[in-house]
Amino acid sequence: MKRFLVGFLVIMVVMLFAAYPDKPITFIIQAAPGGASDMVSRTITSIAQEILKVPITCTNITGASGAIAMKRLQTSKPDGYTMGYVPVELSMVKALGFADFGPEDFDLLMRIMVIPAAVTVRADSQWKTIQDFIDYVKSHPGTVTVGNSGPGSIWHIAALSLEKAIGTKLVHVPFDGAAPAVAALMGGHITAVTVSPTEVKSGVESGQLRILAVMSEERSPLFPQVPTLKELGYDVTVAAWGGLALPKGIDPQIYKILAEAFKKAYDSEAFQKFLSDRGMTPAYLDGENFKAFAVSQFNMFMELIPKALGK
Amino acid sequence: MQQFIQGMSQALEPQAILYLFVGTVSGLVIGTLPGLTATMAIAILTPLTFWLSPNEGLAMLVGVWNSAIFSGGISAILINTPGTPASIASTFDGYSLTRKGLAGLALGINVVFSAVGGILGILALILVGFPLARFALSFGPAEYFSLAIFGLSTMVAVSGKSIIKGMLAGFLGFSISIIGLDPIFGSERFTFGRMELLSGVSFIPVMIGLFGVGEVFYQIYAFTHSEITSEKTVGQLGRVVPTFKEIKGMMPVSLFSSVIGIIIGAIPGAGADIAGLVAWDQSRRIAKKPDEYGKGSLEGLAASTTANNACLGGALTTMMSLGIPGDAVTAVLIGAFIMYGVQPGPIMFRDRADFVYMIVILMVLANIAFLSVGFLASKILTKFLSLSQSFIWTTIIILSLVGAYAINNSPFDLFIVFVAGTLGFVLRLIDVPLGPIVLALILGPMAEANMRRALILSRGSAFVFFTRPISLVLLILSVVSILGSLIRKKKT
Amino acid sequence: MADLIFSLTTLCFSIYLFVGSSKLPKGVSNIPGPGFFPNLLAWVILFLSCALLLNGVWKIIKRKGQRIIRGRWKRTLLIIIGTFVYVLLWGKGNFFINTWLLLLFIQLTTKSKWYYALIGSTILSLSVYLLFGKIFHVMLF
The missing domain is CATH 3.40.190.10 (Periplasmic binding protein-like II)
Known part of the structure; x- marks a missing residue:
């Protein structure tokens, strides 16, 4: 009897998680319609929703270099039904004095791309x-x-x-x-x-x-004949980047489902073509590496911005 | 020639025409609803075009774009709330016409002259595309500043009875526009520590609040029962289709306004809202009855509705011939072009002329499409006015609130609509004009940022505004325009 | 009277602008800083308010001042407060019910027949909910 109950519970739990996602996912975009962030988000979600078999609805929330949208994402319920796009500003807004959060306050899903200066x-x-x-x-x-x-x-x-x-x-x-x-x-x-x-x-x-x-580590695939500043001995690498994030405290099972679905969407031919058309360097990093990267950028900006802007 | 035929056959495919109409109808709905803008409409539809062939996808986007700008005028005319910012100037005469019982005719004029403007804009793209784009590039910070001043000179004309009050209202609007991060140094100004205010007070909720909600509050306050019933009969009257004679009579104003619209549209960063306002004020010079402007002039309405649609041709010119997006809509369109493997710019005209022709023909078709759908929609929508006054008020309030929230999903914007609505009511009570406030909200930031930018470039020398020819001409025109308005005010 | 109220309000506002802009840097060597424009605006508004104030006083002395239009204070105030409550309660409760209540309230205050108001607000709030929430995917609650 006990065994049966445990088995039943396990099945229930499995079914519960297998059921994710069973309703539309809200995707928060931190910029106005039409920009790079918006197009990346709308393209990858339109592919991912075919894989996840639920609609993903994109919502633009603008303002304060994206800080308002990211704040909204951070304070959303971590149930896997709210996710969002995070740009380089994720690591900058605290240094700029717009908000009090950094990359560590999110569960980052993956990095998608970088665009150098x-x-x-x-x-x-x-x-x-x-x-x-x-x-x-x-x-x-x-x-x-x-x-x-x-x-x-x-x-x-x-x-x-x-x-x-x-x-x-x-x-x-x-x-x-x-x-x-x-x-x-x-x-x-x-x-x-x-x-x-x-x-x-x-x-x-x-x-x-x-x-x-x-100003990147490697030459831009869009203009392979153009040198990087690093090659010439000037140690400056500045690039914008973008990735996906979830509110902190997400269930690992749900995280896995989303990570796999979006990785698949990222690997799709249509999305890769989109990235290269737009001159963005595809730069996939899984959640953990993305977090490490974003935190290192965060530390860099925390040091650089106050000095540079006199803030 | 072969490429022209190729482009034409692509544009005229039955599926393309079908998607064009789908776009036109969705644009009509989105444009009419206050808050939902053409940019939003296009951004929502772009991922869908992923699965369509270039001619179908672009047919849909072009359809939405043209129709949303046109249909913003419908709500401006019927309920005094611009559906999109492009139609602000249409409220000045459009709503007065509705109050006079000519809502149908006003809507008809909106349809006809939007199409006239749209088609003339496309003609400009074909005939003078490259020179126009080069002219647009000669606009640096100094020229933008002078253009903003030229636009602000309209303030006197929209000031109503008392110029002092109008100016005060304008400078109050200017003060609202300085809230947020300053455009050059990024210092916080009057943000009260609120994150929502860092990027400033959003313009659309203020506009919807002042014009829409404020007007409703005022009517609820001021309307007596007899007025309501007269208003009701007024709403049922009115033919929609203007006569040929009327159209002919408004043609000079319309041609003049379309030139203004095309030029302003071609300049990156100056859009249909500014074009409509400037054209409305300047076309007065050649109007048959300039004194009627603002009191329900058919010419005034024709001027603003022509100019905002003519703007699209101008914006498309800069986008296609230089690859520079003039506004958010053309930025999304560039994305769609690139997705279909075409990079906008001079090279596109050489290598993919068929594509250019296709776009041009689609733009013309889009104007024809909303011309046909627009009359029907106008006829149906005038029926709205024959509903009970109480129901009309309720509808405007809820559409304004939810529409303003929809732009950014921001409860703070909802609060702004409410405050702006209450302010609009109070200002109407004490007879302060609202036009200058909105005008300064649009042009104030442009004037400030570009003046400071120009002074950084000239290392602090203010002569830069007078030594550069375009800037000087614009400043002289501003003075002439202010003096002209003052003299006209003295006369009446 | 109206002019007097307006000019006094803007006069106070200009003083507020002076105080607020005094903390912002004015700029260096002919290149205006963030505080330049707010300060300029404060001066212009101060000047215009004084002009309007004098004009208003003059009108009152000559007994030419226009009165504020008489109207229905009570119902307007009720509707403004109702709208404010709706804005305050945004995000709490249920979108459809909140909206339905607001619409019913406005229609009843503006003397709609109760059955008409009931049907009207139901249809309207339902269509707003479907249009914005379902078709345009606006984040309602």
Whole structure:
């Protein structure tokens, strides 16, 4: 009888978990419709919902560099029916003073991709290589104007890190997003931008812009001929990244189901094509490694941002 | 030529046409509901296009886009609440027309002139695409600042009886817009320690609150029973289709406004809301009855509805010929293009001309599609006004509240709608105009950020605003426009 | 009268802006900082409020001032409070029931017949729930 009861219980429990997911999952996106985060989220969830056999509904919650959405995710019930996209800002918002959480306050599911920063100038400018540019900046401190996507944004950090690495002074011009900065560069209103290769791809291909260097460990698959700053002996790597997260305290069984489903969606041909079309480097890391990575980034920004922004 | 035929045959496939209509109808619903914007509509539909072929997917997106901008005017006209920010200027004359019992005609004009604007915008893309895009690129921070000032000069025109009150309202709106992180240094300003305020007070809930909820509160306060019954009969009246003579009479204003719409649309970062406002004010110069503007002028409505749809052609021009998204919608569209293996930019015109033609033809078809669906929808929607006044009020309040929440799923935005609604009521009571507040909310941040950006670039020299030709012309136009409005006010 | 109330309110507001913007940096060497614009706005609003105030006083002396339109204070106040309660209770209880109650309340206060109000608010709250919650996937509660 006892045996039967235990067996029954085990079966019940198994059935209970096998039943997950049995209702729609809410997916929180921390940025406005149309941006990189939004497109990555909507694409991967549209594939994953076929695998999980339940609808995943995406919800955009914007504001405070994504801090509002991440706060909402963090305080959601960890039942596996609420998950969300976390960008590099996950490791930045505490340093920026917007929120009081970091990567350790979530159960991270996986890292999806990274996009490095790239130094881009106009094609008709005098600088053919990054060395030319660095030499010029060094001999003309405080005159070269560099556009970024907003104060405290990751591309602003990129420009600040570049400035620090080559030991000179740049004029930082924040714009309301990366696209306006690129437009200002094309129109000749600023000298350079430090945004992602994706954002300047169209300008480069049509011969209006030139990428001088990327700030990643390895060369960008989108522009394999462009050197990294690291190759030239400047130790600056700044990249935006994105991954998936769950509220802390998730059931390991549910975590496993989600991790497998989203890994499958990540590996799908459609998603890989999406990433390469957009110039994002596929950079899968499982939950544990992603957490270690995000925490190391968190520590870096905690040190870097207060110094750089004077906060 | 061969590529043109190829593009045309793709656009005219029966499935593509079907998806175009699906898009048009969904755009109509989304655009009419306050809060739900064209950007949201397109972002929701983009993952669906994953499983469609390029012509079907883009047909749907283009259909949604055109129809959502057009149908935002429907709610502006019927309930004084712009369905999307693009239709703010349509409330000025549109709602007055409804109060006069001409709701049907106003909606008809909205349909016809949105299509006129839309098609002229596409013509601009075909005829002057590259020069227009290059002109748009010449806009640097100094030019953006002057453009914002030019837009703000409309403030005098929308000030109502007392200019001082109008200006005060405008600067109050400006003060609301400085809440949040400052655009250049990222310092917190007037955020009261609230995370929700870091990115500022969201504009759409304020707009919905001031115009929609505020108007309802005011009507509940001020309407007597006799007024309600007269209002009721008013709602049932009105033909929808304008006569040929009326359309012809409004053509000059409409052509003028579409030029403004196309140019503003082409400039990245300035969108249909600004285009509608500027066109509404500037078209007065060539209008037959400029004094009627704001009091239910058919010309004024035609100007704003033409300009906001003409904007789409302009925005598409910059997006396709340079690969730069002018706003959130074109950013999503770029994504869709890339997904279908086409990178927008000059190279697209060379290598994938068929694709360009396909888009152009789809855009024209989308205008024809909402022209046909729009009349039908307008006819049905005027029936809404013949419902009991109490039911109309209730509907507007709940749609405004839930619609504003829907933008960002934020309870805080709900609170903003409520505060803005109450404020709108009080300001109506003491006869303070609301147009300047919204105007400053849109243009204030653009003026501030670009002025500071321009001064960083010029290392603190304010001459930059006067030495750059486009900027100087815009500033002179602003002065002319302010003086013109002042003289007109003196006369009446 | 109306002008007087408005100008006094904006006058107080401009003083608040002065205090609030005084903590923000004004900027260095011709390049305005975060505090520049708030401070500028405070000056402009102060100036305009004074102008409107004088204008209002002048009108009262000349007995030309317009009155505030008379209307139905009670029901408007009731509906504003009702809406506020609805906003406060957002996220608590059930979306459909909360909405239904608010709509019923507004319709009854604005003198709708009770059966009409009952049917109207049921249809309306149901369609709002289905449209936003089910079709547009808005996070209702």
